[in-house]
Amino acid sequence: MEQAATGTEDKTLTAVRDVVAPLWCEALQVPEVADEDDFFALGGHSLAALHVMTTVEQTYQVELGGVRDIWENPTLGEFVAAVAALITDPAE
Numbered sequence: 001m002e003q004a005a006t007g008t009e010d011k012t013l014t015a016v017r018d019v020v021a022p023l024w025c026e027a028l029q030v031p032e033v034a035d036e037d038d039f040f041a042l043g044g045h046s047l048a049a050l051h052v053m054t055t056v057e058q059t060y061q062v063e064l065g066g067v068r069d070i071w072e073n074p075t076l077g078e079f080v081a082a083v084a085a086l087i088t089d090p091a092e
Contacts, residue, residue: 019059020080021080024039028044029043036075036076037075037076039075040074041074050067053066053067053069053070064086
């Protein structure tokens with residue numbers, strides 16, 4: 001059963017990454033981003049973060065904690081994991 005949960009989690013992370021990575025690229029005006037890339041180190045700022053957050057909220061019909069979510073999860077991998085956790089368990 002553990003294997004099935006991990007497989008589902010991996011699929012969710014991949015699906016979220018497939019949506020969020022292009023948003024980061026657009027907001028940061030870069031051709032690609034990797035899991036270890038930091039939004040702010042790549043030139044991100046609060047308005048760009050707000051654009052990403054709004055689009056993610058609309059796409060997944062969830063309410064994030066505002067720009068704070070990117071501040072607390074500044075790498076693509078961390079942010080994707082936070083979004084994936086929220087959409088799989090909205091009570092978190």
